[in-house]
Amino acid sequence: MHLHAPMADSSETPDAPATTLAKLADNNIVLALVSITSPEQAESWHAVGRDRFLLGAMMPCPENLAPSSYVCFPETKGLPDIAWLEQSIRSGMIEALHEMMFNYDGSLPDDPKMAPYWALAKQWNIPVGVHTWSGPPPGKAIRRNPDCCPLYDRKIGNPRNLRPVLDRHPDLKIWLQHVGSDGSEAAELWRETIALLTDYPNVYVDLxxxxxxLPVTEYEAALMRLINAGFGDRIMLGTDNVPLQLILDRMDEIDGLSDRQKQAILYDNAANFLELSPETRRRHHMAE
Ligand SMILES: [Zn+2]
Structure with missing residues (x-):
């Protein structure tokens, strides 16, 4: 549920979608939610992998210090053109909004500029992945660029900031990304995460x-915390482009996880969240 095509401020080779498809096949991944960062990239990834990729439009994208350099949708200043987005959802090319980068952008989820995007997600019942907690530390991933994100505000990653949006659209399918990734304010962030899961049955998580x-003991503690709170059916697999095998190996180190719980995390929960049809699920299981 959490892959990225190369961002707009990096160079993408023409074979990137095909290379990603091959890696998915190697790991027996039947479907991957991939964030894209420009209309052209959406076209090329859709053309190559429409059966294996669900494409999500990344937004709002932070401005880097370099003039007019955004990590996504640079031509429209870090937000996809709304008419293009609606047309792309209508045509089936875009099927999610992912990843929402509020803390990098320094804006809140209910910032007025986001209202049309939330309304579109609601209207088309498409899932929205939101970067919460803190995610990658300085020097990793998007933050490897020293010029990235002068407006970065870690506190915006608190899931509580999604409440005004969910109050307005209680049925929205939102998944909280990077749950468990912040040691410093973990107690507060856990409280808000569990509260949101309790109040909104359509809220899911990726870890x-x-x-x-994180140390595998902390990963295990995060998983068990969610499972013991009754949310084992809301945890979905996400890699954020870290090699999958490493994540699967770490999952195998966790003794407390039953095969059934693993199956839920690796497939069933995402299939429910995405409302995949029985026919699609059958096809996926035959592809194993
Ligand atoms: Zn990500």
């Missing part, structure tokens, strides 16, 4: 970064 970069 990307937690599942790859």
């Amino acid at each position: 990307s970064i937690t599942n790859s970069m």
